[in-house]
Amino acid sequence: MILAYLILILIAGGLIAWLAGKWNKELPRFIALFALFTDLFLTVMIYLQYSNSDTNDWMLVYSASWIPHFGISLYLALDGLSILMLLLTFILGIISVLISWKEIDEHTGFFHFNILWILSGITGVFLSLDLFLFYFFWELMLIPMYFLISIWGHTNRIYASYKFFIYTQASGLIMFLAILVLYFIHGKNTGVYTFSYPELIGTTMSPATAILLMLGFLVAFLVKLPVVPLHNWLPDAHTEAPTAGSLILAGLLLKTGAYGLLRFVIPIFPEASVTFAPFGMLLGVIGILYGAKLAFAQTDLKRLVAYTSVSHMGFVILGVYAFNELAYQGVVMQMIAHAISTGALFILVGQLQERIHTRDINRMGGLWKQVPVMGAIGLIFSMASLGLPGLGNFVAEFLTLMGTFKANVLMTCLASLGLVGATLYSLRILQKVFYGKERTVHVIKDLSLRERMIAGVLIVAIVYLGLLPQQIFNTAKPALAKSLNSINNQSSGGKNEKSGTYNFVPEPVSTNQ
Amino acid sequence: MNQADFSYLVPFIIIAGAPILMMLIITLTKNFRILYGLSLGAMILAFISLFFTGNSIPHHVSSLLVLDQFSVVFMMVIILASLLVTLLSYNYLQYQESEKGEYLIVLFVAVLGSIILVSATHFISFFLGIETLSIALFILIAYRKIHSHAIEAGVKYFVLASVSSAFLLFGMGLIYANTGEMQFEKIAIALHSSGFSTPVLLAGFGMMLVGLGFKLALVPFHTWTPDVYQGAPAPVTAFIATISKGAVMAFLLRFLYELDAIGNKKVILIITIISVLSMFTGNFLALRQQNIKRILAYSSIANLGYLLVTLLTGSDLGIQAAAFYLISYIITTLAAFGVIGLLSGKDYEAENLTDYKGLFWKRPWVVVVFTLALLSLAGIPITSGFMAKFYIVFAGVNANLWLLVVSLILNSVIGLYYYLRIITTLFTPANALKFPVISIPGQLVLFITATGILWLGIFPQWFFELFSGFSGF
Amino acid sequence: MEIYLALIPIFPLLGFLILSLTGFRLSQKANAIVGAGSVGISALLTIIQGIAFLSSPTEDGAISVRLWEWMNAGGFSAEISLKMDALSLIFCFVITFVGFLIHIYSIEFMKNDDGFARFFAYMNLFVSSMLILVLADNLVLLYLGWEGVGLCSYLLIGFWYKEPANGDAARKAFIITRIGDTAMLLGLFLLFISFGTLNIDQLMTQAPLIWEKGSMMPVLAAALLLGGALGKSAQLPLQTWLPDAMAGPSPVSALIHAATMVTAGVYLIARSHVLFMLAPVVQTAVAIIGALTLLIAGFSALAQHDLKRILAYSTISQIGYMFLALGIGAWSAGIFHFMIHAFFKALLFLAAGAVIAVLDEEHDIIKMGGLRRKLPAIFITFLIGSASLSALPLITAGFYSKDQILWFAWSSENGSLWLWLAGIVGAFLTSLYTFRMVFITFFGETGTEPTHKPGKFMMIPITILAVLSILGGFIELPESWAHLQLFSHSLNKVFPTISLSHKGIPEIFFQILSAVVAMSGIYIAWLIYLKKLKPAESPSFDRIGHFFYKGWGFDKLYDFVIVKPVVWFSEIDKKDFIDSFFTGITSVTFMFNRILSLLQNGKLRWYVTAVAIGIAFILTVMINL
Structure with missing residues (x-):
């Protein structure tokens, strides 16, 4: 039940914040913070309780009936991967509220409603084990995000919000179609019509069907991730969104795509995934290089940072299709580290824009003198972005590439060129913004205490990930092993074995936890 | 016709009797409140009376009408929707100087036509129902006789509806000529032995499809829709979009299933093409439209296109999906037109997109309802539209209707654009336009429809179970 | 005892943290104490550790300390653990001790700079990273230090960020070294895939067991590691960033771009010498690259007239010597030259920095002159450094270290006439360009007038380094003279002994020859630059001079082949x-x-x-x- 509460708290918090916004401008902020801190606290408690259990099982399962007519249930479960993503969700959620403290001063109620609802959708995505429910949450987060961009965004916000919405909705519908087909295939095979993930996982189908269905799932996840050539919504959405929006987009929304790959695509379609692997890796490499290239070419700072996401997420898909634990751990680490480093860069851009009213790097320069703290933060996260060892992104990219090296040497070599590319664009940020002659006429203020504290948390986090990542590995390991098992089983044995392997996934049973 | 039959006709009698009573009262008093209260009461009464028919259905009242689960549910929906339309009309009627009562009378006539339509099992009752409905609608559309738009819309509707009626009649005649039967069951038996063999029979079916296509505003018989939607007062538009189309669609479902016409390849081909064309045409036309009523008109064309998918599934699942979709569509559309109607003033129809700029910041609750309705039309989760679309796709995938399912999904995406356009307008910085205060009946409508949209969207299980009884006729 | 090992890099790191978090609030004095003090403590610890280590050597010739498990996933594990053997000790000593001197010098050098705290923070971070690099017991941790020093180098080259050219130079340095680093990273992957570990000891013991000498895998692995080494150590073809890196403050040039960081490549090759020995092709390539680099850089140095650029090219050239030594298997000779070079090149940079500072940022030697009389202390120390660089026989340390390399270039199994010839020509060039610099700067007519004299914070470190530049050589005397090989002896647990193939000519002959060459270089410099016996001013000579001046056109070539296309490519599809x-x-x-x-x-x-x-x-x- 606690899992359902995690979602409900956010939903209710959103509604209350909205209503409270009518009374008082400040109140919604505190309500949002309260809801998020409650969720964070609950998640941490769960984590502490279950983190040391070595089982491959789900830590917590909640199941209740929803639409039994179609075999749809409120089936939520939590394992190491989900819990990491949840922690990330709530922490970034808190930061996105804090970062908007001054930036958003109109319609705060509705703003925080949207923030909390996006987060509840994301939380739902990370917890759902019922494919229908998963899709429900997958779509649920779009509308509030659409509002966030279209109401509080920058100049070109309307275009960006349409683009974001239509891209993700279109791809989501294709996935939905694939889910339905899977449902019917499974139903016709076994007589049990259900959307339950553990049940669907062993569905047998012809290789061609499997490939088609997998592509259906992939489209949705690859758009979110995003993978070139399905990435075009991202630069616009990231650039036009308010800072909190960019933070959530880059930090969380993109991760739902990666999560989907690991959680759904690989276990449900192991054979098809193996077939697709070379293409997947190629897409990853293209994403890494093309994203880096475009990032390097941009003059709008926010757009530049947005394109770095394309490049960084290339590593994720590259690693996912390497099918080994090394790469998978790298992928998980990349999901977290990228959320923090890119999130921090977006925050920085937001703060810059607030102060000098431009995002054009050709109009910046020499800011180090006036805002050394910002400079230092920019430096740290640019370095994180280019994969400096000691910071989280390095661990991620290192493991991913090393794992990929096992699987495909050529792709790894090409992908590692991305590191040089990352150097080019990251240094460009520093060079254009903080180095060189001063160009601003105004006296601009360095970060306030609130902003420094946010940055401090992010810095500690990225260094922690860089130097002490072991806790993350341990947490994610059982969940990743599940994904990998499905691949290993399909390559080693027949189909009969396979159904036996999934025993560790429990039947949906109601628990009162 | 016996005593028992009579008790099944109670709902019809109430709906038919109410306008007669009202006519009598009008001669005595012109007090609008009495008439209004009376009509609300009659509708509630009719609605309640439907529950008492539930004991021993299906029941055939002579060979003309049938009260089975399908027709009872649809009659309930129609009467409930009429109730909402009546509530909505309050806002509109309060600006009307005279003949307020007459409006309500004609409305009842239209409702009567609709409920006959959904329970018709015979060409005669069918034609009776559809003509009653059409003629009443023609009056309602042109009701604001001082507005040229309204007159134009009324004339267009009248002309084209007459043409369609002619085709219906001709089609029915041809079928009768060929089979010698006018009752669906018997036609089905006749067809069963002979099949769709003779060209005359086929032509008859074709002509009936033309006539029904008109009423449903399917491509290429859709051309009247935008003009009529725009010209008619918002509550009437709501009536046309929801009750009228719902009733005809319900009839079509019954007719085609009972005759097992879905087994015919030609019928499948025609409906498939019409469905796909309707989806694309409706959505394409709506893309850059600036008039909200016209947008909703185009949207309804596309929506009916989606609905046709359920026909083609040829399964019980299809009927269930259609029922759910129709109900969701009716609630959603009522909410949308409700908002438009309630924001319209005396000489002023709130139909231009620009009128709605920044409405959210002034009338948040109204906009929440409107947004919910638009999201529902777009098929976004937590709204009924999502579940409804899910149901159709579900049935479509089950029946392997790939072309239709894919074009439905494509169109959902295209449709997003214009729904988002309206939503975006609602949330942009505000303009200075003043809107009237919303009356209590109006608020009630918004509340009910919004609740309905959310209820169907979040807890649809009850409805799913209800409709799971729809299997064959 | 082992825990002290961990403290060596930790103190500078602490210094960095204190300076970066609170430096802007503290007084300049406090900043100086923290900045220089932390490195001082490290130097002290290193010396203590070194004495303990040398006096009671452990079984395997190393001590190690494990701090925590860094990563352990999917069969890969890496720890944050440090290991010190003789090789690391030498590097640690140079880093902390020379580093400390340079920090002391910087207190005065940077005293009026806005970014005083920032400077010391970066410097401390650098020292810490560099220590991690040389103490790492696995290649990932080494890579962490490796990239860390790259970052510091970037930050310090661009320290005076307001001048866009400085930023460009910094960026160039980072990017070029990063290209090499990426190759190195791939090398790491290759090693891991082959051995399942990146622990250096395990790799080095397993490699000869699993890999056949000269087979493809060790060749690939060694070549990829070499890629990293070439970038960091500014060797052909990745040498172009170093001359530009002189944009940084002079202490930075002394510490990072002369004494320590640029020799990280030398360290890497020495550290993984087992791999290179399994890949003779690559090892030979190292020697050839070293030989070519030392010549090319030597010629370039001859044509420069920015004091620091001369020294930069000289550094490239001297690292070329080290590479040459490593390439022929004269491991300890290479390391010996590294240490001596650290002394005299740091000295030269610091002295040059002092000259530039007192001349109000005048870099051009043509505009200098006659400083011998104005700045006698600087002159003498600079002269000592120059003599050591030119390998003036018998008295200077540079002679002993360079001579050893030249001898091995000829006599070792991997050596050859050509390598020796390159070395000897390089030696001639070295003394020629060095004394060209000395004569033009300190002799002749007075050019720019110095505004003040360097203070004691500057002069004490310079003096200490000058002493080391002379005496440092006497710990390792040629075999033909005396039996004093303290240096190579201490390294014999790390490196295999070099096998000589006696080619009949005695060592003393080569020593005399190289001494003559060095002296003649100085003499010719004296003739040309002081006596103005310039060869006829022919246009072709100027053209060649310009070609050398421009660093053999590498910049132009890369600009044309790489930079322009990349920029063009990024522009076309913006x-x-x-x-x-x-x-x-x-x-x-x-x-x-x-x-x-x-x-x-x-x-x-x-x-x-x-x-x-x-x-x-x-x-x-x-x-x-």
């Missing part, structure tokens, strides 16, 4: 052509909208036509199909 595909879909959709809207024109006859078409269609299908 707007992302894939976007237009999706925009195209939108346009097509809107086109449909326009066409259909034309039909929806409100005219009844159009509507009826549409209906008629519909009827015709339905009836056709129904009846005829």
Whole structure:
């Protein structure tokens, strides 16, 4: 039940914040913070309780009936991967509220409603084990995000919000179609019509069907991730969104795509995934290089940072299709580290824009003198972005590439060129913004205490990930092993074995936890 | 016709009797409140009376009408929707100087036509129902006789509806000529032995499809829709979009299933093409439209296109999906037109997109309802539209209707654009336009429809179970 | 005892943290104490550790300390653990001790700078990273230090960020070394895939067991590691960043771009010498690259007139010597030259920095002159450094270290006449350009007047380094003279002994020859630059001079072959052509909208036509199909 509460708290918090916004401008902020801190606290408690259990099982399962007519249930479960993503969700959620403290001063109620609802959708995505429910949450987060961009965004916000919405909705519908087909295939095979993930996982189908269905799932996840050539919504959405929006987009929304790959695509379609692997890796490499290239070419700072996401997420898909634990751990680490480093860069851009009213790097320069703290933060996260060892992104990219090296040497070599590319664009940020002659006429203020504290948390986090990542590995390991098992089983044995392997996934049973 | 039959006709009698009573009262008093209260009461009464028919259905009242689960549910929906339309009309009627009562009378006539339509099992009752409905609608559309738009819309509707009626009649005649039967069951038996063999029979079916296509505003018989939607007062538009189309669609479902016409390849081909064309045409036309009523008109064309998918599934699942979709569509559309109607003033129809700029910041609750309705039309989760679309796709995938399912999904995406356009307008910085205060009946409508949209969207299980009884006729 | 090992890098790290978090609040004095003090403590610890280590050597010739498990996933594990053997000790000593001197010097050098705290923070971070690099017990941790020093180098080159050229130089340095680093990273992957570990000891013990000498895998692995080494150590073809890196403050040039960081490549090769010995092809390549680099850089140094650029090219050239030594298997000779070079090159940079500082940022030696009288202390120390660099026989340390390399270049198994020849020509060039610099700067007519004299914070470190530049050589004397090989002896647990193939000519002959060459270089420099016995001013000579001046046109070449295409490539598709595909879909959709809207024109006859078409269609299908 606690899992359902995690979602409900956010939903209710959103509604209350909205209503409270009518009374008082400040109140919604505190309500949002309260809801998020409650969720964070609950998640941490769960984590502490279950983190040391070595089982491959789900830590917590909640199941209740929803639409039994179609075999749809409120089936939520939590394992190491989900819990990491949840922690990330709530922490970034808190930061996105804090970062908007001054930036958003109109319609705060509705703003925080949207923030909390996006987060509840994301939380739902990370917890759902019922494919229908998963899709429900997958779509649920779009509308509030659409509002966030279209109401509080920058100049070109309307275009960006349409683009974001239509891209993700279109791809989501294709996935939905694939889910339905899977449902019917499974139903016709076994007589049990259900959307339950553990049940669907062993569905047998012809290789061609499997490939088609997998592509259906992939489209949705690859758009979110995003993978070139399905990435075009991202630069616009990231650039036009308010800072909190960019933070959530880059930090969380993109991760739902990666999560989907690991959680759904690989276990449900192991054979098809193996077939697709070379293409997947190629897409990853293209994403890494093309994203880096475009990032390097941009003059709008926010757009530049947005394109770095394309490049960084290339590593994720590259690693996912390497099918080994090394790469998978790298992928998980990349999901977290990228959320923090890119999130921090977006925050920085937001703060810059607030102060000098431009995002054009050709109009910046020499800011180090006036805002050394910002400079230092920019430096740290640019370095994180280019994969400096000691910071989280390095661990991620290192493991991913090393794992990929096992699987495909050529792709790894090409992908590692991305590191040089990352150097080019990251240094460009520093060079254009903080180095060189001063160009601003105004006296601009360095970060306030609130902003420094946010940055401090992010810095500690990225260094922690860089130097002490072991806790993350341990947490994610059982969940990743599940994904990998499905691949290993399909390559080693027949189909009969396979159904036996999934025993560790429990039947949906109601628990009162 | 016996005593028992009579008790099944109670709902019809109430709906038919109410306008007669009202006519009598009008001669005595012109007090609008009495008439209004009376009509609300009659509708509630009719609605309640439907529950008492539930004991021993299906029941055939002579060979003309049938009260089975399908027709009872649809009659309930129609009467409930009429109730909402009546509530909505309050806002509109309060600006009307005279003949307020007459409006309500004609409305009842239209409702009567609709409920006959959904329970018709015979060409005669069918034609009776559809003509009653059409003629009443023609009056309602042109009701604001001082507005040229309204007159134009009324004339267009009248002309084209007459043409369609002619085709219906001709089609029915041809079928009768060929089979010698006018009752669906018997036609089905006749067809069963002979099949769709003779060209005359086929032509008859074709002509009936033309006539029904008109009423449903399917491509290429859709051309009247935008003009009529725009010209008619918002509550009437709501009536046309929801009750009228719902009733005809319900009839079509019954007719085609009972005759097992879905087994015919030609019928499948025609409906498939019409469905796909309707989806694309409706959505394409709506893309850059600036008039909200016209947008909703185009949207309804596309929506009916989606609905046709359920026909083609040829399964019980299809009927269930259609029922759910129709109900969701009716609630959603009522909410949308409700908002438009309630924001319209005396000489002023709130139909231009620009009128709605920044409405959210002034009338948040109204906009929440409107947004919910638009999201529902777009098929976004937590709204009924999502579940409804899910149901159709579900049935479509089950029946392997790939072309239709894919074009439905494509169109959902295209449709997003214009729904988002309206939503975006609602949330942009505000303009200075003043809107009237919303009356209590109006608020009630918004509340009910919004609740309905959310209820169907979040807890649809009850409805799913209800409709799971729809299997064959 | 082991825990002290961990403290060596930790103190500078602490210094960095204190300075970066609170430095802007503290006084300059406090900053100086923290900045220099932390490195001082490290130097002290290193010396203590070194004495303990040398006096009671452990079984395997190393001590190690494990701090925590860094990563352990999917069969890969890396720890944050440090290990010190003789090789690391030497590097640690140079880093902390020379580093400390340079920090002391910087207190005065940077005293009026806004970024005083920032400077010391970066410097401390650098020292810490460099220590991690040389103490790492696995290649990932080494890579962490490796990239860390790269970052510091970047930050310090661009320290005076307001001048865009400085930023460009910094960026160039980072990017070029990063290219090498990426190769190195791939090398790491290759090693891991082959051995399942990146622990250096394990790798080095397993490699000869699993890999056959000269087979493809060790060649690949060694070549990839070499890529990293070439970038960091500014060797051909990745040498172009170092001359530009002189944009940084002089202490930075002394510490990072002369004494320590640029020799990280030397360290890496020495550290993984087992791999290189398994890949003779690559090892030979190291020697050849070293030989070529030392010549090319030597010629370039000859044509420069920015004091620091001369020294930069000289550094490239001297590292070339080290590479040459490593390439022929004279491991300890290479390391010995590293240490001596650290002394005299740091000295030269610091002295040069002092000269530049007192001349108000005058870099051009042509504009200097006669400083011998104005700045006698600087002159003497600079002269000592120059003598050591030129390998003035017998008295200077540089002679002993360079001579050893030249001898091995000839006599070792991997050596050859050509390598030796390159070395000896290089030696001639070295003394020529060095004393060209000395004569022009300190002799002749007075150029720019110094504004003040360097203070004691500057002069004490310079003096200490000058002493080391002389005495440092006496710990390792040629075999033919005396039996004093303290240095190579201490390294014998790390490196295999070099095997000589006696080619008949005694060592003493080569020593005399190289001494003569060094002296003649100085003499010719004296003739040309002081006596003005310049060869005829021919245009072709100028052209060659310009060619050397421009660093053999490498910059131009890379600009043409790499930079321009990359920039061009990034410009052509700025707007992302894939976007237009999706925009195209939108346009097509809107086109449909326009066409259909034309039909929806409100005219009844159009509507009826549409209906008629519909009827015709339905009836056709129904009846005829």
